[in-house]
Amino acid sequence: MAKNIVIELTDGRVMNAELYPELAPISVSNFIDLIKNNFFDNLIFHRIIEGFVIQGGGMYENMEEKEKLKTIKGEFEANGWDKNKNLSHVSGVLSMARTPAYDSATSQFFIxxxxxxxxxGQYASFGRLIDKDSIDIALKIASEKKDSNDKPLNPIIIKTIKEA
Structure with missing residues (x-):
């Protein structure tokens, strides 16, 4: 059964999403644990690429990385996961970010x-934005002016992420 979450930004915008534990139980459990511990509060979307992704969940506004956490298993086909349990990476889908190591995801995610x-088949998709307004907000974030490292010039700060 889907779990609803709300991503609140400090500028008042809100994105609504569903997480799918039946598709990615480890990723969803990890994400919910982070939410319950207010891990995402005051972190930023630090990487935006129009037409591709917005990424957050690991950096403060000054680009200082939040403390490292335990890594989780990558729930995707290339890592032995059932390919029928992955959402296709299309607009609005949430997925875990990772290093080149398959089992290296912690808290960073992308939309x-x-x-x-x-x-x-290469990244663990675990949820999706559930309404047009939320997708429009993600698209607007992706279109912000950015520096040469894809960081928005005007910080996009996550106030909190909470269960709905």
Whole structure:
């Protein structure tokens, strides 16, 4: 059964999403634990690429990385996960970010803002934005002016993420 969450930004915007524990139980459990511990409070979307993704969940506004956490198993086909349990990486889908190591995801996540289906089978998709307003907010974030490292010039700060 889907779990509803709300991503609140400090500027008052809100994105509503569903997480799917039946598809990615480890990723969803990890994400919910982080929410319950207010881990995401005051972190930023530190990487935005129009037509691709907005990424957050690990950096403060000054680009200082929040403390490292335990890593989790990557729930995707290339890592032995059932390919039928992955959402395609299309606009609105939430997925865990990771290093090149398959089992390296911690807290960073991304929201697709375009067709990124080439990521299918390589990253653990675990949820999606559930309404047009939320997708529009993600698209607007992706279109912000950014520096050469894809960091928004005007910080997009997560006030909190909470269960709905």
């Amino acid at each position: 697709c803002v375009g067709d990124a289906s080439f990521l299918d």
